Amino acid sequence: MAITSRGIRNNNPGNIDYNKTNQWQGQLPFDPAVESRFARFDTPENGIRALGKLLRTYQAKYALYTVSDIIQRWAPASENDTQAYIAAVEQRISLRTGKPVAQLDLGNPDMLSCLVQAIIQHENGRVPYSAATIDEGVRRALL
Numbered sequence: 001m002a003i004t005s006r007g008i009r010n011n012n013p014g015n016i017d018y019n020k021t022n023q024w025q026g027q028l029p030f031d032p033a034v035e036s037r038f039a040r041f042d043t044p045e046n047g048i049r050a051l052g053k054l055l056r057t058y059q060a061k062y063a064l065y066t067v068s069d070i071i072q073r074w075a076p077a078s079e080n081d082t083q084a085y086i087a088a089v090e091q092r093i094s095l096r097t098g099k100p101v102a103q104l105d106l107g108n109p110d111m112l113s114c115l116v117q118a119i120i121q122h123e124n125g126r127v128p129y130s131a132a133t134i135d136e137g138v139r140r141a142l143l
Contacts, residue, residue, distance in 0.1 A: 014051035048137020
């Protein structure tokens, strides 16, 4: 039997921390008996939506446009090997797009999908979702 990662179990594949001030679409009530740190969602699409919305906020509010800038905020060095995370995400995006990407346009659904999938891969060791599930979560994030 395969072990399911915390992010997949919680329908929160980006491992977004729970914050009582966030009222994410589809977020389940906080229950420390089930999950003590991370948000939980009713569907993977709503977890992917929250991931995409948060990444888009990084651009709109903090003007973060490079993989390095985004991942340094997403996965701070106090908790992660941030440089390895950046390298993995950059590699995954360049493999998917066919070229290195200096500036990310997260208003572009294809680019947002690339980044979302790279983060899901890094956070969970795999991307267990169908293209339709990813596309729907990204579509919701862009609304």
